[in-house]
Amino acid sequence: MTNTTSEFRLEMSGISKNFGIVSVLKNVNLNVKHGEIHALLGENGAGKSTLIKILSGVHQKDAGQVLLNGELINPKNTHDGQVLGINVVYQELSLVNDLSVAENIYLHKLGASKFWMDWKQINADAQALLDSLGFDIDATAKVRDLSIVQKQLVEIAKALSEDTKILVLDEPTTVFDPTDTQKLFDNLYRLKEKGISIIYISHHLEEIFKIADTVTVLRDGINTGSRPVKEVDTDDVIQLMIGRELKDLYPSRNLELSEAPVFEVKNLTAQDTFVHDVSFSVKAGEVLGIAGLGGSGRTETVKLIFGADKKKSGEIILNGKEIKTNSPADAVGYEIGLVSENRKEEGVFLPLSIQHNISVTDFKAISGKSGFIHKEKENKNVRSLIKKLNIKTPSSETPVKNLSGGNQQKVALAKWLSIDSKVILIDEPTRGVDVGAKVEIYHLINEVAKKGVGVIVISSDMPEIMGIADRILVMQEGTIYGELSKDEFSEENILRYAIGKPLKN
């Protein structure tokens, strides 16, 4: 045993793990101090998840040792891990929507002690826990009725209902807008002060620089180094992650816009959502950004345009002619595409092949009147798109669920490129996508725009939207509050419009 006065709470050393013949972790070290926020970075597939799963007991390591407070531990399952004080909040929330906040927090304990439930006690305990963490959430509320941020906070509260020593957060801010992220950070600082060690996984590098003390980067299952955050900058970290220097995160825009707009929306108002009086236009070749806080109506707006939600009034004009998009099928008929923010549920068909996924918008082109598919035509089209988008896959028959997030996103985009869309609406182009694939997607958007497609991009990632858009509309409470031209781009300006304030001079 090592001495118990080590400066580190957690010492993972020499960790190796193989799945079959694939070596996922090779001799990885991870040391986390008391009351430290430790960022764990790496591209998808770098081994972050596996390392965390070994820590929490989901997977068993093949070699190496894990010391917690100087004592050797070897959790065999997540329950062992929890007993030791290791709690993980995964990216996919695991709350039960139909139960209350309190029930969710104590779900693992419900019924463990007594036959009868003491609801008063459970609710009071949960409320006390939430209050102590500074989370403004009612313990008796149904989880279904909470916002996504509140749900995330409930997950964290649940993790902390145990005597937690190490809290692991896996991409906690994926669905957050900047104000939500700040709220989460305030709460994390508080936890840190209590001496809890936090391992923080994120693709948002700017977050790391805001919140983390130390950063560890994994690449291809190897630890490429742990450093204090103060000593590194974004470029260093990206270089460590992808193993090469990244010259241009965002492509340089070469603006050649059409005179007349390719696509216009006038006074669009929704029937069932709060989106109202939305007007804007996009020129061919332009990338139009839509920013705003979560819940400002951005997603609802593009769904309205696409015909997925019902319209009450307003006009949609494509190439100077008014069109009616009463259903997504109508929109697709006019060659308008939508890449949904919710990739797994709305964007791709996980169990189906890449081929099937891409062809789904394009059956008319690859089949005759009889409906029989021209296999060769299809293969050719799919293969060229796989190549063009650099989708990393062994074959076009591979189920999409076997691809990484970035490659899945490329498939979701590919189906709209397959039909030569005139307008593409992209909702959160790089959510859950690693840096390498992000850059590829940015360049792809750039290329698509160059071809004269009107591209409308929604993003909560402010550096991203400023990096790729030529113009940004900022939404607030269901309508467009303001427009920023390229020379007005700044996080502050976006935020001011997003909360309904005019710009400073």
Add this chain to the structure above:
Amino acid sequence: MASTEKTQQSSPTGLLHFLIKYNTIFIFVLLVIFSAFISDVFFTSVNLSNLLKQVSGIGIVSIGMLIVILTGGIDLSVGSMVALLAVAFAMFINIFALPLAVLMTIIIGFGLGSVSGYLVAYQKIAPFIATLALMTIARGMAFIYSKGSPVTFETYGGLHMSNFANNSTLGIPNIAIVFLLIVGLTAVMLRYNVFSRIIIAIGSNEEASRLSGIKVNKYKFLVYAISGALAAIAAIVVASRTNLGSPNMGMAWELDAIAAVVIGGASLNGGKGSAINTLMGVLILGLIGNILNLLNVPSYPQQVVKGGIIIFAVLLQRFENK
């Protein structure tokens, strides 16, 4: 971060892998060999052609069930529809010319299926509930129109329907030919036609289908209508064998059809299944009945064995998914 470190299973190699992949066919072959050993009569043409005749009706219904299940739905009404449509066919053939009677029966089947389809696709009623209602309605109507007893038909223009139904062409019973044609046609459609791509997409992810511009409601409506039309063909087949349409026909066929589709490896969540495997599922269920009959096992234990086979088949498919 989505964990992309794929959990590599130590994948079974060689023969075992092959058997797991083609588990339905494997079970079928195993049963055939077993049957041949255990009974001298099994491999006689009389027995085999009887077996094919017995499964043809349920088989046709199972193909309709498969198409519905591919979209993630279910059609509980098929058994009752067979009863109602067999009664209807018997009544029609006593009045109209044969082709007209056949056509009218199929149109009514399509129409009744359309009712389920309308309720599911446009009224958003859960398929289980909508088709449960249709199941009760169709059975009730079968009894009403037949006044509770079988409707018989003797001849049509000198042609005995039962002759056609019980005769064979090239050694294969005529009604089995109808069944196998439907299987073949469906297999070709499912492999090469856009229709199958669309219904599989719907079964795999309905919302993503809608947002890809697929007219989801239209296709959901259609699959129930097709299932109804296939129930009509099954009804004509079974009615022809016995020269009567009885309101008691097709009892619990919906359950056998679901069992056949599931043994054939389809997922009740939709998006996965094949016509050939469904044919295997139908044959496996038929074989079990056949061999147990040959062994003089009474019908109650037969049901127990059938249930056991369903569990075994589904457990085996779990390996396949890994």
